[in-house]
Amino acid sequence: MISVWRGHWMAQWGFCWVFLGLWRFSVGCPAFCTCSSSRISCIDQERGILDFPVLQNDIEMENVTEIYIANQSKLESINDMDLKMYRNLRNLTVTNTSLTNISRQAFLSNARLQYLNLKDNKLSTLSWKVFRHLNLSYLILSGNRLRCSCENMWIRLWLGDEADSQELRCVEDSGRERPLSQLSPPGCVPPVATLTPSNITVIQGADVVLECSASGAPPLERTWNFSTLVSAKKVRNFGQRSEVRLSNLSSVDNGCKITCNVENDVGENESSVVLDILFAPEITKLLDAVSDHHWCIPFSVAGNPTPTLQWLFNGEVIAEDNYIQTMIYDFSESEYHGCLQLDNPTHLNNGQYTLVAVNKFGRDQKSIDAHFMRKPWDGVMTEPIYYVPTIEDPPIEPGSKDSVAVYVVVGIAAVAFTGFILMLVLLKFGRNSKFGIKGFVLFHNVPVEVLAGREPTHRPIIV
Ligand SMILES: *[C@@H]1O[C@H](CO)[C@@H](O)[C@H](O)[C@H]1NC(C)=O
Ligand SMILES: *[C@@H]1O[C@H](CO)[C@@H](O)[C@H](O)[C@H]1NC(C)=O
Ligand SMILES: *[C@@H]1O[C@H](CO)[C@@H](O)[C@H](O)[C@H]1NC(C)=O
Ligand SMILES: *[C@@H]1O[C@H](CO)[C@@H](O)[C@H](O)[C@H]1NC(C)=O
Ligand SMILES: *[C@@H]1O[C@H](CO)[C@@H](O)[C@H](O)[C@H]1NC(C)=O
Ligand SMILES: *[C@@H]1O[C@H](CO)[C@@H](O)[C@H](O)[C@H]1NC(C)=O
Ligand SMILES: *[C@@H]1O[C@H](CO)[C@@H](O)[C@H](O)[C@H]1NC(C)=O
Ligand SMILES: *[C@@H]1O[C@H](CO)[C@@H](O)[C@H](O)[C@H]1NC(C)=O
Ligand SMILES: *[C@@H]1O[C@H](CO)[C@@H](O)[C@H](O)[C@H]1NC(C)=O
Ligand SMILES: *[C@@H]1O[C@H](CO)[C@@H](O)[C@H](O)[C@H]1NC(C)=O
Numbered sequence: 040m041i042s043v044w045r046g047h048w049m050a051q052w053g054f055c056w057v058f059l060g061l062w063r064f065s066v067g068c069p070a071f072c073t074c075s076s077s078r079i080s081c082i083d084q085e086r087g088i089l090d091f092p093v094l095q096n097d098i099e100m101e102n103v104t105e106i107y108i109a110n111q112s113k114l115e116s117i118n119d120m121d122l123k124m125y126r127n128l129r130n131l132t133v134t135n136t137s138l139t140n141i142s143r144q145a146f147l148s149n150a151r152l153q154y155l156n157l158k159d160n161k162l163s164t165l166s167w168k169v170f171r172h173l174n175l176s177y178l179i180l181s182g183n184r185l186r187c188s189c190e191n192m193w194i195r196l197w198l199g200d201e202a203d204s205q206e207l208r209c210v211e212d213s214g215r216e217r218p219l220s221q222l223s224p225p226g227c228v229p230p231v232a233t234l235t236p237s238n239i240t241v242i243q244g245a246d247v248v249l250e251c252s253a254s255g256a257p258p259l260e261r262t263w264n265f266s267t268l269v270s271a272k273k274v275r276n277f278g279q280r281s282e283v284r285l286s287n288l289s290s291v292d293n294g295c296k297i298t299c300n301v302e303n304d305v306g307e308n309e310s311s312v313v314l315d316i317l318f319a320p321e322i323t324k325l326l327d328a329v330s331d332h333h334w335c336i337p338f339s340v341a342g343n344p345t346p347t348l349q350w351l352f353n354g355e356v357i358a359e360d361n362y363i364q365t366m367i368y369d370f371s372e373s374e375y376h377g378c379l380q381l382d383n384p385t386h387l388n389n390g391q392y393t394l395v396a397v398n399k400f401g402r403d404q405k406s407i408d409a410h411f412m413r414k415p416w417d418g419v420m421t422e423p424i425y426y427v428p429t430i431e432d433p434p435i436e437p438g439s440k441d442s443v444a445v446y447v448v449v450g451i452a453a454v455a456f457t458g459f460i461l462m463l464v465l466l467k468f469g470r471n472s473k474f475g476i477k478g479f480v481l482f483h484n485v486p487v488e489v490l491a492g493r494e495p496t497h498r499p500i501i502v
Contacts, residue, residue, distance in 0.1 A: 067095030189227035230255030251299035319401025335378035
């Protein structure tokens with residue numbers, strides 16, 4: 040520090056830099072940048088930054104939504120790790136720098152990035168893969184000497200007319216410039232994937248052959264995504280064509296999505312099919328009645344197409360109505376989960392319940408002995424909750440337990456009366472107070488169903 044003290048002028052600036060240095064250090068701001076909790080700006084031309092600005096504290100980086108870098112002749116690249124901790128970054132401007140290279144994974148963690156301004160840099164090629172996980176609203180690339188190469192073709196396709204309004208130009212190998220909108224290098228065709236057949240509806244146990252044909256140039260890279268498929272599969276490749284044989288299809292794979300993805304320098308495309316596997320119903324769960332809001336005999340049943348369900352009570356078909364009805368609450372992985380719902384059942388409803396599930400591929404049935412016990416509060420509710428003295432009761436003697444009870448009752452009454460008076464006072468004088476208004480608003484927010492003593496509406500799917 041002392042070496043800076045070379046004169047009056049230097050002393051002043053020295054002080055300034057010491058002060059700024061301390062301030063910067065306290066928030067972990069890189070040298071020659073200025074930082075607030077949400078913004079980093081590096082525009083100092085004299086002492087430029089060499090690397091992308093990174094804060095010392097990971098948590099501080101999470102709060103940053105905007106980074107602005109301008110006039111930095113020494114900044115040349117953005118690397119994989121540079122933006123990793125800026126998870127909430129929305130705006131990034133890097134303009135008039137020596138930026139030539141942005142690595143493939145640079146924006147991998149910046150899913151919220153919307154506005155990306157890369158104006159006036161030295162980018163010559165830029166792969167679409169750098170941006171593949173992003174949902175950008177703005178991409179500004181003007182003022183870069185982009186090459187007229189197939190690798191930059193996606194910019195023309197992605198920006199469309201915007202390429203002309205940004206006056207994007209590209210440079211031929213010969214050095215000649217032309218509008219990017221006229222870019223059409225030979226052998227540069229966006230990929231297209233086509234999966235056939237496009238619908239697969241087959242019975243459980245069947246074999247199926249899926250074919251993914253791809254077009255596009257330069258050469259493509261193809262990937263299959265079988266997501267959760269459990270059935271046996273075998274993949275064979277024949278150049279631009281790839282074939283997958285699925286054998287002995289399992290009902291577990293019903294609804295499974297199979298995707299063929301192709302990509303090349305120009306872009307990517309995918310085609311997918313959802314397996315529709317037909318199988319006979321299977322009741323996977325049937326349990327004794329449980330009491331929740333209603334009484335429910337829980338069940339789960341799988342089947343495709345959707346099985347029709349019927350209930351028997353001691354061997355007699357149940358005619359469903361508002362008091363006893365089948366409710367389906369959830370559907371997942373070809374299984375329907377629901378209840379035979381009963382409203383206030385009595386011991387007369389105890390007995391054997393049989394669920395029969397049928398579709399055109401078969402049927403399944405299962406039985407359960409259901410018992411409807413009294414709800415825990417039934418007993419409590421029927422007990423008297425207050426005590427009415429009768430003529431037979433002995434007179435109350437002072438000092439006895441009963442007289443204590445009387446004092447307690449009188450005491451409670453006095454407290455209640457005082458409360459009532461207080462309430463009247465509050466209502467009269469507190470009408471315009473926040474307290475009074477809040478009370479009303481709160482009351483109005485209570486759902487009507489709750490006020491009426493009903494449970495909030497829950498709309499189940501009725502089979
Ligand atoms: C991040 O932002 C939140 C909310 O704006 C704030 O409470 C927190 O202190 C900030 N954290 C840092 C490290 O700046
Ligand atoms: C970058 O430098 C130019 C020319 O010196 C100047 O006009 C411009 O304001 C600078 N940009 C920023 C953001 O400071
Ligand atoms: C770009 O930045 C340099 C300093 O790095 C500056 O001299 C030049 O004027 C700036 N150009 C523009 C157009 O802002
Ligand atoms: C991002 O930049 C755009 C354009 O300059 C601006 O309109 C927007 O307010 C900025 N958003 C944030 C979060 O800084
Ligand atoms: C860009 O950087 C990566 C690694 O950071 C390197 O492999 C690649 O060759 C660079 N590309 C250019 C054009 O400099
Ligand atoms: C992409 O961003 C736009 C607005 O910029 C937004 O409406 C849309 O929902 C976003 N899409 C995804 C998948 O995040
Ligand atoms: C495929 O399924 C869709 C919807 O399920 C239907 O509209 C279309 O006609 C089916 N195509 C074939 C070839 O079966
Ligand atoms: C495969 O597909 C599933 C859903 O269909 C998706 O969640 C998953 O991310 C995909 N995997 C890859 C590697 O793309
Ligand atoms: C097909 O799969 C079922 C189980 O999903 C198995 O029981 C059966 O043996 C398999 N058949 C063949 C021919 O592999
Ligand atoms: C794939 O390409 C076809 C034909 O160009 C297009 O209709 C489809 O939307 C593309 N699909 C995806 C996921 O990009």
